[in-house]
Amino acid sequence: MPQATTTRSGRMQPAGSRLIKFFFGEELPFVSHGRGVFVYDTDGRRYLDGCSGAVTANLGHSDPEILRALHEQAERITFAHRGTFHSEQSEALAERLGAMTGYPYVFLCNSGSEAVETALRLTLQYWRERGEPNRSQFASHAVSYHGATLGGLSLSGHPQRRRVAEALLHEFNELTPPYAYRFAEGRDDAEFTELLVNHTAEVLDAHGPAAAGVVVEPVGGAAGGAITPPDGYLQALAGLCRERGLPLIADEVMTGMGRTGMMLASQHWDVRPDLVVLGKGMGAGYAPVSAVLVSEEIIDAIAAGTASVTNGHTYGGNPLGSAVALAVLEAIESRGLVANAAERGKQLRAGLEALARRHEVIGEVRGLGLLQGLELVSDRVARSPGAPIGSLTRAATFAARDQGLLVYPATGGINNAILVAPPLTVTAEEIDLLLELLDASFTSLTSEESTLL
Numbered sequence: 001m002p003q004a005t006t007t008r009s010g011r012m013q014p015a016g017s018r019l020i021k022f023f024f025g026e027e028l029p030f031v032s033h034g035r036g037v038f039v040y041d042t043d044g045r046r047y048l049d050g051c052s053g054a055v056t057a058n059l060g061h062s063d064p065e066i067l068r069a070l071h072e073q074a075e076r077i078t079f080a081h082r083g084t085f086h087s088e089q090s091e092a093l094a095e096r097l098g099a100m101t102g103y104p105y106v107f108l109c110n111s112g113s114e115a116v117e118t119a120l121r122l123t124l125q126y127w128r129e130r131g132e133p134n135r136s137q138f139a140s141h142a143v144s145y146h147g148a149t150l151g152g153l154s155l156s157g158h159p160q161r162r163r164v165a166e167a168l169l170h171e172f173n174e175l176t177p178p179y180a181y182r183f184a185e186g187r188d189d190a191e192f193t194e195l196l197v198n199h200t201a202e203v204l205d206a207h208g209p210a211a212a213g214v215v216v217e218p219v220g221g222a223a224g225g226a227i228t229p230p231d232g233y234l235q236a237l238a239g240l241c242r243e244r245g246l247p248l249i250a251d252e253v254m255t256g257m258g259r260t261g262m263m264l265a266s267q268h269w270d271v272r273p274d275l276v277v278l279g280k281g282m283g284a285g286y287a288p289v290s291a292v293l294v295s296e297e298i299i300d301a302i303a304a305g306t307a308s309v310t311n312g313h314t315y316g317g318n319p320l321g322s323a324v325a326l327a328v329l330e331a332i333e334s335r336g337l338v339a340n341a342a343e344r345g346k347q348l349r350a351g352l353e354a355l356a357r358r359h360e361v362i363g364e365v366r367g368l369g370l371l372q373g374l375e376l377v378s379d380r381v382a383r384s385p386g387a388p389i390g391s392l393t394r395a396a397t398f399a400a401r402d403q404g405l406l407v408y409p410a411t412g413g414i415n416n417a418i419l420v421a422p423p424l425t426v427t428a429e430e431i432d433l434l435l436e437l438l439d440a441s442f443t444s445l446t447s448e449e450s451t452l453l
């Protein structure tokens, strides 16, 4: 048996550990338990979960109602395959989700990546049934993240994540990102929107009869950090897709389920994409569950053809995940959590802007509702991200953790950013505490990590 080892940070690594670690590896504490917006490690340290554990635990931790739903379902039946049985839980989930988002059809999966992949496959199937099987070129943004599967990575403008798989990927990520801080170059919102739309039109023209659809995160998440488009952009993009008869696919894995202060972020701009991808907050960390919302037009074409969806994953639509997601939806509705996200989001935003006035390292505050991002720079005037890329993000994430605050590192390969995205259940007092801890983190960052700045 291998011996227990001590890591650089002085932590014991258990003997016999064969687990492949993720991210910042050895420096991570071991998790013990969670209550509400707080998470505790095995040394008894408390952390305010300022990022809902990768923007997923939208209801906080150990929510009694969700745990009850989970237990009740687990005692009845945990797994039945949808090829063998229909399940009342997944029917009820689809109906509720459809009613809360305005979509007639729902396809259930387990992870965001699977759901993105499914949206691509549904679109390909749509074109095949319409007699245009050669339409296979998707367009997505040059700073974006859409998942770890080959389709999702092909869409992703995220050099760091793409690197190893590059040989198998498509270059779908050609569109100029709606990321004014780095791409507007002095243009106002209207001018920048025009530039974005013209560029999108050029890319679609270049794809010609191979163009299949456009994929967009209404507010960017993991890559770049809460990249918020200029008002008018999403409408213009939807208009362009409509003109050309191309499906618009919104990847709302991070932004959906009320996170931005609307059930879907695309609703901020009155846009109804043809397909919407949901994940993370659907199971809210209590079960892996995700979905694709599908419009009439896409389903009608598929129904007129093969009349079945030729894509599936074994655990997709299982009764346990469905019961959990249904309980999550009920909690969102009965507790008014979408409105709370909007309200607490305003408080958080005002607090972050105040922090930006005190800490030079914050180049920009952006986002919607409880999905806020801070762009981190080593020089505010030059907007330089510092070198190497990622080091400021990493330093800020560690500084926050040292203060007992969890934030999400979001670097797109060209910048440094963190996401501040506490659970939708967060209270006004907890936001105040979050801001205090973040303030202390930035103070310690600038003193201890001054070589980075």
Ligand code: PMP
Binding pocket: 111, 112, 113, 114, 116, 145, 146, 147, 148, 217, 221, 222, 251, 252, 253, 254, 279, 280
């Ligand atoms: N799309 C977006 C917008 C995401 O933020 C993520 C996850 N960060 C994914 C897709 C992939 O989801 P998952 O990690 O659950 O596969």
